[in-house]
Amino acid sequence: MSGTSEGPTPAADLDGSAVTESDSTASPRTAWAYRSVFDAAPLAMAVVDREGLVVGANDQLGELLGIAPEALAGRVAADLVDLASDARSWHAYREILRGRQAKLRCTRRIKNPDGQSFWAQVMVAPLPQDGPGVVLLSVADISGHRELQARLRHLQMHDPVTRLPNRTLFFERLTAALEAEAYEQGGTGRIGLCYLDLDGFKAVNDTLGHRVGDRLLAAVAGRLTRCAEEAGAGRVSAPLVARLGGDEFALLVEDSTGTEQLADLAESVLTAIQAPFDIVGRRLSVSASIGVVERQAAGTTATGLMQAADTTLYWAKADGKSRWTLFDPERNAHRMTRQALVSTLRPAIERGEFTLEYQPLVCMEDGRLRGVEALVRWNHPQFGVLTPNRFIGLAEEDGSIVPLGRWVLATACRQARRWQLDHPEEPPIFVSVNVAVRQVWDSDLVADVAEILTETDLEPDLLQLELTESAVMGSAGRPLQALQALSDMGVHIAIDDFGTGYSNLAYLSRLPVSVLKLDGSFVRGFQYEGEGVPPNPADEVVVEAMIELAHRLGLTVTAECVETSAQAARLRRIGCDTGQGWLYSRPVPPDRISGLLEVRV
Structure with missing residues (x-):
């Protein structure tokens, strides 16, 4: 130290x-x-x-x-x-x-x-x-x-033509409005959207040029802004008006009070847009189609809201344009189901998700089983068992009816041959298979049938192909040639749902048809006897006349939708050959048909 x-x-x-x-x-x-x-x-x-x-x-x-x-x-x-x-x-x-x-x-x-x-x-x-x-x-x-940044942001966030907020700013506001803090601190907790585009704008743009088109868009923006200001009078804020691109606009309503408020806004927009515009000395008219969505903000996403709005706008256009349409959850569920079915149809065929059931075709004279109609079912992993009316139309639209139809035909023929082999002592029954017109146009149906009959070793006269009356009527060229070739082969051709289409009996003599299947509406027209309701004689006269004419042309007649013994008795009395319906049996699996072969139905 x-x-x-x-x-x-x-x-x-x-x-x-x-x-x-x-x-x-x-x-x-x-x-x-x-x-x-x-x-x-x-x-x-x-x-x-x-x-x-x-x-x-x-x-x-x-x-x-x-x-x-x-x-x-x-x-x-x-x-x-x-x-x-x-x-x-x-x-x-x-x-x-x-x-x-x-x-x-x-x-x-x-x-x-x-x-x-x-x-x-x-x-x-x-x-x-x-x-x-x-x-x-x-x-x-x-x-x-900061001022420069604000000016730049304004330019980035606003449309130069209409000076409205653009798509970026719209989604920024929409996302902010759907955050929990935005609706949990007061307000209604709901949100609404009017999503619209202009009907007829493309024609203006194409014929008069983009300069006129831009001025028209600016004029539309002005009217939309006035509608929003009027709707916001007396409220905390007015709806946000934005141009999302092209001729698409949106009005965002935060703290919506319900569908009535959105409906009123959509109606005022329709009225405002429909009034003629005076653009550079020209009188121009357009209208708008509007999709309207209104819902709780909680649990809603910006993507989900816009998808619903886009779907509803599509409905408004599909329903005739120049109108507004409110989002319908049931209609949307049907649309989503339809999309899901379309996207999985072809893979479902490859995965073996389809099965066949068979409904008996019974001789009216002796009650014996003469044949069966093959009816396809889709065992969908998500939607359960689907009947043909749920997916056949979709299959025809996307072309998957061709591979599906080929599978149905092969499976039905194989099953008919199996019954024949299992019951050699009984007369063989025929199998009737529905054929879509697209199968005739998009595939070589004649070659497919010939190949399948050969593979299954089934006689041609034990196969019946059913086509709808509207499909057969006016057949020419390839369809007619295919039907004639199939008939020449020995395959029976039946007209399904007869009487619902052209009802022109004259064409029957010119087509290779052997069977008429009367539509169920004729049979249902026979009033149930014994229930205090007198039968309508006209129904019986019409059906009897069709049966008599068919017989004179060498055709047999099958009545669909036979549900009571009284109906069967009247049909038998006027000469109907075959009956099909719940009186005899619902569509059933193949093993149930085996049990009906030895008894009178």
Whole structure:
């Protein structure tokens, strides 16, 4: 030990006297050693002590805040630049004063005593040489930069043609409106959307040019804005009007009060758009189709809302245009189901999801089973067992009816041959298979039938192909040639649902048809006897006339939808050959048909 006591390290003050760190005024006085630099700096600055009070400020800060520099001394620095207005900045600032954080940078809108305000970038950093807690506060006026940013953002977020918010800003607002904080702090908690496009705008654009088209879009935007302002009168805010692109617009209603409010808005938009426009001396008329969606904001996503709106707009156009349509969950569920079925039809054939059931065709004279109609079922993994009316139309649209029809034909023929082999003592029964016209056009049906009959070893006269009356009527070229070739092969051709189409019996003599299947509506027209309702003689006269004519042409007649013994008795009395319906059996699996072969149905 040298004998001298250890103590705080001295530092030079501005006037040359020694001070120590234990002196509470040491740090501020040390900072003033750089007074000339501090005063000359172009940046507005202040030195703040560990208590958060201003020790000194330069002229630039005084000028920026509108307060004399000497008057700033002793003021609470955080109050001057509004640091306590958000919790994160306030916490960081206090940590810097405690010497636990390096720096803080934030942006604040500061108001001068004269009421003028400006945007400032505030930076707080420690002055290490002055001990922990002493900091340098600097303030930069960034109002010009912010204004430029705002102008650029406005350009980025607004459509240059209509000056409306564009798609980007619309989705920004929509996403914000669907955040929980937006609807949990008050309001209705609901949201609504009118999504529209213009009917007839493309014709204007194509014939008169984009210049006229742009002016028309701007005029439409003006009318939509007025509709929104009128709808927002007396409310907290008006609907947001945006151009999403092309001739598509949207009106977003936050805190919707229900479908009635959206319906009123959509109706006012329709009326406003339908009025003629005067564009560069031309009188132009367009209309709008509008999809309307209104629902709880909770659980709704921007994507989900727009998908629903887009679907509903499609409905409005499909229903005839120039109208608004409200989103219907049931209709949407049907559409989604339809899409799901279309997308899985072809893979379902490959996966073996289809099965056949068979409905008996019974001789009216002796009640014996003469044949069966093969009816396809789809064992869908999501929707359960689907009957043909749910998917055959879709299969015809996308062409998958060709491979599906080929599978049905092969399976039915194979099963008919199996029954024949299992019951050699009984007369063989025929199998009737429905054929779509597209199968005739898009495949070589004749070759397919010939190949399948050969593979299954089934006689051609044990196969009957059913086509609808509308499909057979007017057949020419390839369809007629195919039907004739099949008939020549020995395959029976039946007209299904006869009487619902053209009902022109003259064409029967020109087609290779051997069977007429009377549509069930004729049979249902026979009133049920014994229920106090007298039968309508006209029904029987019409059916009897068709049966008699068919017989004269050498055709047999099958009646569909026979449900009671009274109906069967009347049909037998007027000469009907075969009956099909629930009186005899519902469609059943193949093994059930085996049990019917040895008995009268």
